[in-house]
Amino acid sequence: PKPCEVTPAIIMKTYACQRRTPLKHHNSFLTEPLEILAENAEFSENEGRSIAFRRSAAVLKALPHVVRAMDELKDLPCLGEHSLRVIKEILEDGTSSEVESTRQSEQFQAMKALTGVFGVGVRTADRWFREGLRSPLDLIHTGQKLNHAQQAGVQHYNDLNTPVTKKEAMVISDIVERAVKAVLPGAIIILTGGFRRGKEVGHDVDFLITHPEEGAEERLMPKIVNWLEEQGLLLYQKTTRNSYLESKDGPARPPSNMDRFERCFSIFKLEQSKMDSDTQVEASSYNSSTTDGPEERHSGSRWRAVRVDLVVSPYSQFAFATLGWTGSKLFERELRRWAGQEKGMSLSSHALYDSKQQRYLQANSEEEIFAHLGLEYIPPSERNA
Numbered sequence: 469p470k471p472c473e474v475t476p477a478i479i480m481k482t483y484a485c486q487r488r489t490p491l492k493h494h495n496s497f498l499t500e501p502l503e504i505l506a507e508n509a510e511f512s513e514n515e516g517r518s519i520a521f522r523r524s525a526a527v528l529k530a531l532p533h534v535v536r537a538m539d540e541l542k543d544l545p546c547l548g549e550h551s552l553r554v555i556k557e558i559l560e561d562g563t564s565s566e567v568e569s570t571r572q573s574e575q576f577q578a579m580k581a582l583t584g585v586f587g588v589g590v591r592t593a594d595r596w597f598r599e600g601l602r603s604p605l606d607l608i609h610t611g612q613k614l615n616h617a618q619q620a621g622v623q624h625y626n627d628l629n630t631p632v633t634k635k636e637a638m639v640i641s642d643i644v645e646r647a648v649k650a651v652l653p654g655a656i657i658i659l660t661g662g663f664r665r666g667k668e669v670g671h672d673v674d675f676l677i678t679h680p681e682e683g684a685e686e687r688l689m690p691k692i693v694n695w696l697e698e699q700g701l702l703l704y705q706k707t708t709r710n711s712y713l714e715s716k717d718g719p720a721r722p723p724s725n726m727d728r729f730e731r732c733f734s735i736f737k738l739e740q741s742k743m744d745s746d747t748q749v750e751a752s753s754y755n756s757s758t759t760d761g762p763e764e765r766h767s768g769s770r771w772r773a774v775r776v777d778l779v780v781s782p783y784s785q786f787a788f789a790t791l792g793w794t795g796s797k798l799f800e801r802e803l804r805r806w807a808g809q810e811k812g813m814s815l816s817s818h819a820l821y822d823s824k825q826q827r828y829l830q831a832n833s834e835e836e837i838f839a840h841l842g843l844e845y846i847p848p849s850e851r852n853a
């Protein structure tokens with residue numbers, strides 16, 4: 469597809485990975501409603517529809533100005549009929565009736581509340597919804613059978629749905645750095661995910677860990693986890709082993725978008741200093757339905773639960789892992805789509821395979837991967853598609 473000219477000055481490329489998308493943009497009044505529809509489509513497992521809304525929103529995020537009229541959109545890519553209808557309604561009336569009725573619907577609200585429990589996916593939430601459950605408290609009251617992750621998810625529901633601040637992410641960075649350096653000197657740790665893109669808050673904190681000596685990182689996670697557990701810093705953890713080497717399912721692309729690194733899904737117990745905890749106590753009393761904690765949370769809370777993802781990568785895959793874990797999710801998806809559809813290549817968080825040359829392309833940096841893909845380098849702060 470050809471890029472389209474909007475005004476003489478603006479060229480909007482088709483793929484989100486060809487564009488710079490800053491964190492703060494001019495059209496939240498349009499992108500937020502479109503993302504509600506995307507989320508609702510995900511709740512009904514309609515992936516195509518959800519991606520279409522997300523791509524529309526991403527185009528508007530990349531515009532350098534506020535959209536005021538429909539004719540400003542006529543040459544932009546990715547805006548489907550349905551998205552255009554929603555945008556038109558918002559420009560004319562200030563709101564979209566479809567978006568507002570979705571937002572108010574019992575199903576959307578229940579799915580949002582139930583998938584907001586750590587360890588609960590769309591399938592499970594939908595089954596519960598059809599059984600008449602509407603909230604995490606309903607799970608407790610009806611005595612639903614929950615796995616360990618979900619039990620932790622219900623127990624720490626309020627904390628885990630309170631955005632993690634940059635400051636909290638930095639405190640956790642220090643802890644993770646201490647843990648990793650204690651069990652493997654010389655290891656490299658980077659903060660990835662939304663915080664690497666410059667976000668001020670996140671739903672979790674993501675770290676990628678490697679070591680310059682290939683192989684030194686093998687089976688590292690259990691050691692990190694032991695160290696953290698000995699210090700009493702973990703409320704929950706589940707470690708999965710690296711299955712990339714053993715996997716025989718072909719070049720670069722695992723069956724799902726999930727990668728196969730050694731990984732730990734965890735919930736940290738984050739101690740809060742006296743000063744911070746005063747504001748935190750106020751914040752948690754503000755959340756009405758409390759399911760949190762064995763400890764007294766409203767009077768004497770000195771800690772909060774925070775979701776932390778740890779990923780260990782071999783050094784040779786580190787650039788791919790860094791690119792794959794920095795996001796945004798749509799940016800990642802668009803990178804893989806670009807690689808496949810435009811370049812005949814297959815990109816994952818482990819490797820880049822060139823089907824024409826029938827070989828893997830090595831890279832030591834994100835810049836080299838963009839170059840292999842024939843893309844202009846986009847820094848993390850501009851990957852907020």
Ligand code: DCP
Pocket residue numbers: 660661662663667669670671672673674725726792793794795796797800801
């Ligand atoms: N990622 C991905 N596909 C997945 C899971 C993760 O592409 N199925 C990548 C892109 C994400 C990054 O990993 O940006 C981290 O995932 P998060 O869910 O933590 O997303 P963010 O960190 O971007 O946002 P949040 O602030 O919600 O944590």
Ligand code: MG
Pocket residue numbers: 661662663670671672673674
């Ligand atoms: Mg994250």
